[in-house]
Amino acid sequence: LRNLVIVLGDQLDPDASAFDDFDPAQDAVWMAEVAEESTHVWSSKPRTAVFLAAMRHFAEDQRDAGHTLHYAELDARGNSGTFAGQLAADLEKLKPEALVMTEPGEWRVREALQQTADAAGIPLDIRIDRHFFSTIAEFAEHAEGRATLRMEYFYREMRKRHGILMTGRGQPVGGEWNYDADNRKAFPKQGPGLVPPRATFPPDEITREVIALVETEFAEHPGSLDTFAWPVTRAQALEALDLFIDERLPGFGDAQDAMWPGEPWLWHAHLSSSMNLKLLHPREVVAAAEEAYRSQRAPLAAVEGFIRQILGWREYVRGIYWTQMPGYIQRNAFEAFEPLPDWYWTGDTPMACLRDAIGTTLENGYAHHIQRLMVTGLYAMLLGVDPREVHAWYLAVYVDAVEWAELPNTLGMSQYADGGLMGSKPYAATGKYIDRMSPYCKTCPFDPAKRIGEDACPFTTLYWDYLIRHEAPLAENHRMALQVKNLGRLDDDEITAIRARADSIRHGDVTDSRPSSRW
Ligand code: FAD
Ligand code: SF4
Structure with a gap:
C-alpha cells in the first residue's frame, strides 16, 4: 500500500487535495466512526446522525468508484472508539508508506492524528484545504501587525481578491460594501407571511440505519431524530442550494435578524451543515447567489448580506481559529465561572x-x-x-x-x-x-x-x-x-x-x- 488517505466526517469531498494524486491501484481510503467524536463533548442526536449518514453515503460513493476503503463502523466489533486508537491499529495491519489528508477542522484531531503517525513512524502529508476561499497563511498575513481584527476589512479584501460583487473598475457593485442598513427588519405584527417550504430529504435506508444506531448507542444524548430531513449527499445539498436561491434568497436580507415563534427556518439557507461537511463548495454557493443578483432574481441588499456571511464571516472565523489555537479555547476575559443552566x-x-x-x-x-x-x-x-x-x-x-x-x-x-x-x-x-x-x-x-x-x-x-x-x-x-x-x-x-x-x-x-x- 502506497498512500492511505484519511477522510474525516467533515471532509466529504472527492475532489479535496488529499485525493489529488490518488491511484486506486496503490492507494486506499480510511474512514472511521468513533464514539469519542460524540462523547468528548456531548453531541446531540441530530448532529451525530448528520455526520454518520453523510459519511456512509460518501463511503458508498468511494466503493462505487472502485476505491479500496477501510471503514470502521461505530458498532463494529473491535472499534477502538478513538481516531488515534483506530488509526494506530489499522496502521499496524495495513502498513502504508505514507498517510495523506486534507487539513482537519479541529486542533485536537490534528494533534491526535499527527502523534499517531509519528508513533508509527509513518509520514503524514497534511494538504491545504481548497474548500475555503483563503488559506490560513493568507489570513495570518492579513492579521499580522493588527492590534484588533475586524471582519469588515477582511471581507473587503476578499471581495477584491476574488472579484465578487465587484464592478469592472474594482468598485463594489452598487457603490457600497455593506447593505445592512437595508436588511435586518423585524416582521410586521401579523407575522412573517408565507415562509417558503424548506428542502427536506426523508431518510433513505442508509440514513434510517444510522438513525437506529444513534438511538441505540447514544440514547441518553439530547435532541430528537423524529423529523430528521437534512441533506446528507452532495446531490441533496445541491437541491437544497437551488431551492434556497429560488425561494429564500430574495427575502434573506429583510428577515435576517427577525424571529418568530414556531418558525425556525424563515428565509435562511440551512446550508451550513452541507458546507461544513464539504458536500457543497462555498464558491458554488457564493457564485449562485451572485448570479441571482446579476440575473435580477434577488435584490443586491439580500445577496450582499448573504455573501458576506460566507465570504466574510465564515472565512474570518476559520482564520481566527487557526491563528489563535491552541490558547484560544482557554480564554475567559471576564472571568465567568457560572455553570450553564x-x-x-x-x-x-x-x-x-x-x-x-x-x-x-x-x-x-x-x-x-x-x-x-x-x-x-x-x-x-x-x-x-x-x-x-x-x-x-x-x-x-x-x-x-x-x-x-x-x-x-x-x-x-x-x-x-x-x-x-x-x-x-x-x-x-x-x-x-x-x-x-x-x-x-x-x-x-x-x-x-x-x-x-x-x-x-x-x-x-x-x-x-x-x-x-x-x-x-x-x-x-x-x-x-x-x-x-x-x-x-x-x-x-x-x-x-x-x-x-x-x-x-x-x-x-x-x-x-x-x-x-x-x-
Ligand atoms: P444563513 O443565515 O443562511 O447564512 C448563510 C451561511 O453563512 C451559513 O450557512 C454559514 O455557512 C455562513 N455563516 C453565517 N454566519 C456565520 C458565522 N457567524 N460564522 C460562520 N459562518 C457563518 N456556524 C457554523 O457553521 N457552525 C457552528 O458551529 C456555528 N456555531 C455558532 C455558534 C454561535 C454562538 C453563533 C452566534 C453562531 C454560530 N454559527 C455557526 C454561525 C451561524 O449562526 C450559522 O452558520 C448559521 O446560523 C447556519 O444557518 P444557515 O445555513 O441557515 O445560515
Ligand atoms: Fe421577552 Fe420573556 Fe425573552 Fe424577556 S425572557 S426577552 S420578556 S420573551
Whole structure:
C-alpha cells in the first residue's frame, strides 16, 4: 500500500487535495466512526446522525468508484472508539508508506492524528484545504501587525481578491460594501407571511440505519431524530442550494435578524451543515447567489448580506481559529465561572424566547444566527457562564457544529471571552432587543422593559448586572461608552435590587420554575 488517505466526517469531498494524486491501484481510503467524536463533548442526536449518514453515503460513493476503503463502523466489533486508537491499529495491519489528508477542522484531531503517525513512524502529508476561499497563511498575513481584527476589512479584501460583487473598475457593485442598513427588519405584527417550504430529504435506508444506531448507542444524548430531513449527499445539498436561491434568497436580507415563534427556518439557507461537511463548495454557493443578483432574481441588499456571511464571516472565523489555537479555547476575559443552566438541555424554562430557541435547537439541530447570538448566547454571557461550558453546548447541539466555526462564534462573538479580539464590543442587550425583533415577550410572564420586580425580564436584569459587574473594562471601550454612562442614572437602592435579583436568577429561582402569579 502506497498512500492511505484519511477522510474525516467533515471532509466529504472527492475532489479535496488529499485525493489529488490518488491511484486506486496503490492507494486506499480510511474512514472511521468513533464514539469519542460524540462523547468528548456531548453531541446531540441530530448532529451525530448528520455526520454518520453523510459519511456512509460518501463511503458508498468511494466503493462505487472502485476505491479500496477501510471503514470502521461505530458498532463494529473491535472499534477502538478513538481516531488515534483506530488509526494506530489499522496502521499496524495495513502498513502504508505514507498517510495523506486534507487539513482537519479541529486542533485536537490534528494533534491526535499527527502523534499517531509519528508513533508509527509513518509520514503524514497534511494538504491545504481548497474548500475555503483563503488559506490560513493568507489570513495570518492579513492579521499580522493588527492590534484588533475586524471582519469588515477582511471581507473587503476578499471581495477584491476574488472579484465578487465587484464592478469592472474594482468598485463594489452598487457603490457600497455593506447593505445592512437595508436588511435586518423585524416582521410586521401579523407575522412573517408565507415562509417558503424548506428542502427536506426523508431518510433513505442508509440514513434510517444510522438513525437506529444513534438511538441505540447514544440514547441518553439530547435532541430528537423524529423529523430528521437534512441533506446528507452532495446531490441533496445541491437541491437544497437551488431551492434556497429560488425561494429564500430574495427575502434573506429583510428577515435576517427577525424571529418568530414556531418558525425556525424563515428565509435562511440551512446550508451550513452541507458546507461544513464539504458536500457543497462555498464558491458554488457564493457564485449562485451572485448570479441571482446579476440575473435580477434577488435584490443586491439580500445577496450582499448573504455573501458576506460566507465570504466574510465564515472565512474570518476559520482564520481566527487557526491563528489563535491552541490558547484560544482557554480564554475567559471576564472571568465567568457560572455553570450553564440545566434547562439549556431541555428548553424547560418559562422564558418564551429561550424556550423556543432551545426547543427548535433540540428538535432540529438548528436555530438561526440571531437565536444563537441574541437569545441563547446573550443569556449565557449576561448570566456569566463559563465560556468553556457555553462552547461545549454549541458544539453539541447544532448539525453544523465544527470547532473551527463554532469556537470563535461562541467564545469570541457571543461571549466576548477573547476580550475583543474578534468583535469590537460585547453583544450586550436587554430584553427590549428581543421584544423589537420578535413577538416572544407578548406570551412571556416577564416584562422586557423592567429590570427589577417580580416580573422583570431576566435578560434586562442581567444586562444591568453585567454592566455593574464589568463597568471598569467596559468603560475603556468607546463603543460601550454610552451604555456604561447610563449606569450613572441608577441610584444605590436600584443597584442593590438589580444585584439581588441577578443573584436569585443565577440560583435558578426565577428561570427554572414557574415564577409568578401570571402563570
Ligand atoms: P444563513 O443565515 O443562511 O447564512 C448563510 C451561511 O453563512 C451559513 O450557512 C454559514 O455557512 C455562513 N455563516 C453565517 N454566519 C456565520 C458565522 N457567524 N460564522 C460562520 N459562518 C457563518 N456556524 C457554523 O457553521 N457552525 C457552528 O458551529 C456555528 N456555531 C455558532 C455558534 C454561535 C454562538 C453563533 C452566534 C453562531 C454560530 N454559527 C455557526 C454561525 C451561524 O449562526 C450559522 O452558520 C448559521 O446560523 C447556519 O444557518 P444557515 O445555513 O441557515 O445560515
Ligand atoms: Fe425573552 Fe424577556 Fe421577552 Fe420573556 S420578556 S420573551 S425572557 S426577552
